[in-house]
Amino acid sequence: MYNFEVTTLEGHTELATNLIFSQDGQTVASASYDKTVKLWDATSGKLIHTLTGHTDQVWSVVFSSDGRTVASASLDKTVKLWDATSGKLINTLTGHTDTIWSVVFLPDGRTVASNSRDCTVKFWDVNTGKLINTIVAKYADEDDSVIFLPDGKIVMFTVSGETMKLWDVHTGKLIHTLTGHTGIVRNAEFSPDGKMIASTSFGTVKLWNANTGKLIYALTGHTDEVESVIFSPDGKILASASDDKTVKLWNVQTGELIHTLTGHTKLVWSVIFSPDSRIVASTSTDKTTKLWNVNTGELIYTLTGLTYSVNHVIFSPDGKTIASGCSDNIVRLWKMTNEL
Template structure:
């Protein structure tokens, strides 16, 4: 497996690019890359040439996270202005605006069926679940403290929720916190199941394997990537190699590779069978906040793609084979 650089867009936004995700292909268009930036905008880019298709405005502060509905028709963006904006990808029309108190939105993800939007609740130490048919709040999942809290930890700041991920069957939801703990929930019962431990610094990104539904990957400021059996509560592997915080990660659609972005300015490709980094890409000149593999599907799409975004305002696109 390898990455080959295809295209980079310098100054893709006016400020740091903090988020990236792929909008799945529809019957009428190929997949699009969606990026969110500190410049308060969300941009949509053509799949292979990174041609700017449209710019979405509507936030009054930087965009921290973007998410795409599995239908490819709806996008969502979370901003430091405490609002989640839900919009039509092809027309940019606003579908809903979801309000959260200050610093209560850090990351958001649609479930695989597209029926629920999970919003990582920042300082509220909770996940909120929104019904995508009505855009009403259906549940709030509070993050319990790990057993044996330190007596000095009187504030809830350590439970600040940074990341969220759905299992491929939509039955489990995992979230990562500032204190390094990962919490797993049974979504149907809105019930906390257990913590996954091993990190001692913020967990900024989580993703389940698309081919091994129990396998959960985490990226942390401790410079490590962990692999968990999320059902057995066991750490099954740890990978290291980045020189600094691991800010983002994604698993390839074939489940064979992992991509990570780091504050050491690199993107790494990891062979999950070898549990080792097989390639380091140094396209960016500042920390890499987002990496995302393009989902399969769409006409004329033959090969894999990976995108990365950075504080250097650029987007890079790679061929994954």
Template sequence: MKVAWVRSLESCHSECVWSCTWASALLLTGSLDETVKLWDPEDLSLVRTNTGHCLGVVSVAAHPSGKIAASASIDSFIRVFDVQSNNTIATLEAPPSQLWQLQFDPRGSLLAVAGGSSGSVQLWDTAEWKLVSTLSIPTLQPSKPNNHFVLSVAWSPTGTQLACGSMDGSISVFDVQRAKFLHHLQGHTMPVRSLVYSPLDPTLVVSASDDECINMYDAHGKTLFSSMSGHSSWVLSVDISPDGAAIVSGSSDRTVKLWDPKMRAPIQTMTNHTDQVWGVKFQPTGTGTGTLLASVSDDKSISLYNYS
């Protein structure tokens, strides 16, 4: 497995770029300049710009159909829009400091939102755009106040489980159908910025943390079976390749690393960015002989790579 740099685009936004995702063949990026931009990966030409937020965009997510997308902002609003027409479909409001990462479930029927200071994950029905459930995290130590500021969220490939990462380093796992908290996954000592389930193994969760480690867990058995280190600063983003064979990470050390989970070590380091890397994302399904990988950074740039 390897990645090969394809192209980069400098100054793709006027401020730091904190999030990226794929909607079918388009790359979506969210920035502190309050916009979501849609790009053609063939030449990184700008297709359209989605506006409407009045503060920075912290997360973007695409519906499994690729037809709609959602963005979360520091302005406490989620904007849902049509990818092709750019028309607004819904605007969802939350209290201050309660909108962080968001992700659609594999069927596209629910949108999960990491609830920040609420210590919970909110589930929104995508048919009527109504809040249908709030999954609250119980405290690890009953004698102490709940300090689960929720930063990250991830669905299992079956859509039956949901994991979220918190500021205190814990990961919480829920049974979504029963709206029931199952257990905590422990091992990190600092905020968990990013989470992802393996697309091929519904038990495998990979996490990225400010403690400079990437952890791999058995989410069903509650077991930490590997902790990988190699970055020299916070690990801000993580993803797993569509074939399940590789892990990619972005860090405050300005690098993107490709990891072999079997070797439990980095096998490639990309140094295209000049500032911390907030987002890394594989294209869900590859075309031709390779799959595209995107990375975005505080340096306001996008980089694209071929994974094979």
């Protein structure tokens, strides 16, 4: 049994689009349609800084690995780098000619990469703010994803109807074409080690070998659209969320169904694992987030009392706090007080 205390973080005037914890778990950053990024104390819930300067919606926010720098990406075509301690603007990275979908720090900590609707991926020096390199991805589209794999390779997913393509971002060469879905592909995710890909289409989840592009398993059982899939951090389990009001847990090595998690009263649109892979959280349009025991499939706790649907949920690095963003513009911190 778990008990939770909830703290409300109020301040955004529009929807929070993205939430992230710093790696030490002490700070939460929230990006919003209101053109700001807010930094919150994860323990007290108090507002630390409001980062202002973007002139349009902020869609992506990320901490550097040392927690000292925050990067934000906006529809205003810029990336901004901020000092996380002082809240001051360090640099504004300009050069994209269209909306920037996402921003990420590279493992070296000295480089930040931005992915834009202008079909480019740009690499920037964090210390100087100078542009290092631009890769033109003529095959890109707003629904596509740039992915940084553990081995340092950078790839891009493109989806067109029933077909997925995997490209090498550096060379622009096609790596694999993944075919086999009979409906439009809704979602695709890499495993933590970068060796497998999971994709969804209507009621089917497919697992692919990322190195060969070959289909490994077709996971069937959902009776309606599968909204999202995610691998557990240890790479052993895949969770799928569906409009059929269920979450299914699958054994990645065998393709076998482990558990079907039932209890939501409306479609389930998102799932996420705790860092230790022991808990999976599911969010639904029934205005609840449910926490499940991965090993037993049992319901642990339901985060309730919300009058709006939850649109974003993340775990803190230690797995003891959950941050959620709702359509009421409020960010909530759910802190685990005990485990019985």
